Amino acid sequence: MSAHEATAVATHQPGTKKLFMWVWFWLLVLTGIEVFLAYLRLEPHVMLVLLVGLSLIKSALIVAYFMHLRFEKIGLFLIIVPSLVFCLVMILIFVFPDSLRIVALHNIHP
Amino acid sequence: MAELDIDAVAGPAWGGGVAPFATNTKKLGMWLFLLSDSLTFSTAILAYAYVRLASPAWPRPFEIWPAIANATFLTVILLSSSLTMVLAVAAAHRDDVRRAVMYIILTAIGGAAFVVLHLMEWFRLFAEGVTPWSNQYVVNGQPGDPLFGGTFFGLTGLHMLHVSIGVIYLSIIAIGFGRRKFNADHVEVSGLYWHFVDLVWMFIFPMVYLMSVNLTVKP
Secondary structure (H helix, E strand, O other), rough: HHHHHHHHHHHHHOOOHHHHHHHHHHHHHHHHHHHHHOOOOOHHHHHOOOOOOOOHHHHHHHHHHHHHHHOOOOOHHHHHHHHHHHHHHHHHHHHHHHHHHHHHHHHHOO | OOOOHHHOOOOOOOOOOOOOOOHHHHHHHHHHHHHHHHHHHHHHHHHHHHHHHHHHHHHEEEHHHHHHHHHHHHHHHHHHHHHHHHHHHHHHHHHHHHHHHHHHHHHHHHHHHHHHHHHHHHHHHOOOOOHHHHHHOOOOEEEOOOHHHHHHHHHHHHHHHHHHHHHHHHHHHHHHHHHHOOOOHHHHHHHHHHHHHHHHHHHHHHHHHHHHHEEOOOO
16 A cells, blocks of 8 residues: 555544544543542532533543544534534523522522 | 545635535534534533522432442443444444444443443432432421422433433444445444433533532431
């Protein structure tokens, strides 16, 4: 097989077994860190920020390498990720402050 | 059939030719479905967070043993099944049918194990008096909020439904690819679905289990 053919195969289905094993290993490590955090008696909001941050890293690893989005055309990324972020931000803006209002009501009328 | 040469078809202005995302329609369709499905799960997780924050008597029923240990094991199963799925897709693209089918079957077995272990967890909670419409826990001297059961079983049930559908989907793909009725693209698209199911659990596990860990020592 010539060098040119080798490149063609690599671009058709990128990612090696070693790369996938590494991604899997790091996903397990991040899961281990999350479980370790559960043992620490952290404040709920600190815990929430750390867990959501770690989960976002894990999901980025899965989407980029397992779901091959890193190797796709940039256009596919651009129709999926920004629209998802936009919708999530809209849901958060319109829905979530209301639950904080209910917490405030609990404090006023315990 | 000859491979479509995207570069030859595409003009310089458009750059994508007849396939703007340089991918097949099945894959694009699956990506768009997963986009909408991720919003479904996002709203389910946000609904869970909302009622938890708004409720004065939210139980924290998950002790390190057995609940958190079980959920961690479920996470390892799903991550490993994602690894076997990605190896199945790679094998399918190499046209190594035997190995691809073996990896797909391993993935489906991982999914089935997940459903069985998760159902055992559910029945443990039923035995403790938590159902989708009632909650026997006592929190700070008040009866626990029944919405705990509603949101917990709703969220994990929706995920379990996805895993169960995934196991059926993968079994069909394994049989079809083994008989050469399906090609490597079908395997890759089913892989996208499976990785998404794994990805959703990466949010449910910390949000539902780790945020509700109970570290109090029983007398």
